[in-house]
Amino acid sequence: MGRKNWLFAGNDTAAENHVRLWSLIASCERHKIDPQRYLISVLAKIGATPREKLGQFLPDVWKAEDAAESMVN
Incomplete structure (x- = not known):
């Protein structure tokens, strides 16, 4: 589904930005991090x-740094 939607990103720059954002979100999920909390921070x-x-x-x-901060607080 995603691959077909990315065909309509509008232009190449928008598609590249979309891919970067989704790569960060996937990396967060792989490390068991809440993506919204990570991006806000x-x-x-x-x-x-x-x-x-x-x-x-x-x-x-x-x-790792967030875990260390949580232990201090």
Whole structure:
């Protein structure tokens, strides 16, 4: 179903963005992370983060840091 819907993304850039978003969501699900919670957290922080530190937002790294923060709080 998804593949056929992606044929009508409007243009190539929109299709590429759609694929990136769904890849992040699938990665979250694979790591047993709530995608909505992950995206809210990352989008709130990513604008003020230097390029060399963007690796902290990979779902598996984010999950470990989020777990550590939860234990402190």
